[in-house]
């Protein structure tokens with residue numbers, strides 16, 4: 155499966171482009187400084203007076219005036235200050251360039267971080283056209299996206315290296331991040347602020363589609379899945395609503411309206427489950443539902459011991475949630 159591009163050096167949008175340009179300026183200047191220091195060090199080592207065990211050290215140079223040394227130190231200090239000023243200016247210009255992204259016709263999304271997964275809400279249009287999904291952000295290519303960031307528990311950080319810089323999600327404070335994807339593709343994101351046991355497995359992805367494909371995806375997300383016709387999947391639905399699943403998870407159009415876990419209304423349309431730990435296949439779903447702790451120790455979903463028959467029914471039901 156395509157793991158998604160996760161590379162800040164391969165910018166796929168204007169925001170990441172600005173950041174990689176800044177990074178190149180830093181790399182260039184810091185390499186120059188590093189090389190200059192090494193040269194100075196080598197020269198100093200070669201010119202240092204060698205002492206000899208049999209003779210008293212020659213200390214006459216200590217009392218001599220050192221006009222050359224003074225000049226070199228002045229030059230080095232001046233060059234360092236100038237170098238730092240260049241870096242400062244480059245940072246300020248990058249910041250301005252980041253703020254210049256036109257937000258006309260933007261897609262508005264609200265992302266809430268949890269230990270250790272992400273709620274994604276699409277908030278454009280009237281309330282009847284808002285919907286929720288998890289761990290996967292779909293965006294149209296070439297249009298700006300405004301992401302409002304919140305956290306439900308501890309501090310997390312939203313980072314899609316190929317599209318934009320990092321932005322922290324701080325409980326009780328809303329931050330915003332704007333980005334735009336210039337080419338269709340799958341861009342991997344990752345929580346970039348240590349947030350507990352499963353921080354590593356708090357991944358997500360941004361899927362950028364051509365506008366028409368995005369519109370089709372959006373229409374699909376707005377639909378409420380029909381109750382399954384198949385007997386096994388119906389049994390799965392009944393189980394989902396009668397065992398504790400429904401206390402944590404939501405499936406739109408059913409009595410399952412829990413808000414403590416990923417919305418499963420369109421689970422079948424997602425590529426991954428568990429914030430990127432497993433591919434979304436029936437076998438993985440079964441294994442996850444039976445014992446999520448095996449795949450993501452410490453995760454806030456308990457194990458669900460049940461018969462193989464019930465498990466198969468639940469997986470069949472999940473498969474109908476397209």
Ligand SMILES: [Cu+2]
Nearest residue numbers: 310345349356
């Ligand atoms: Cu996190």
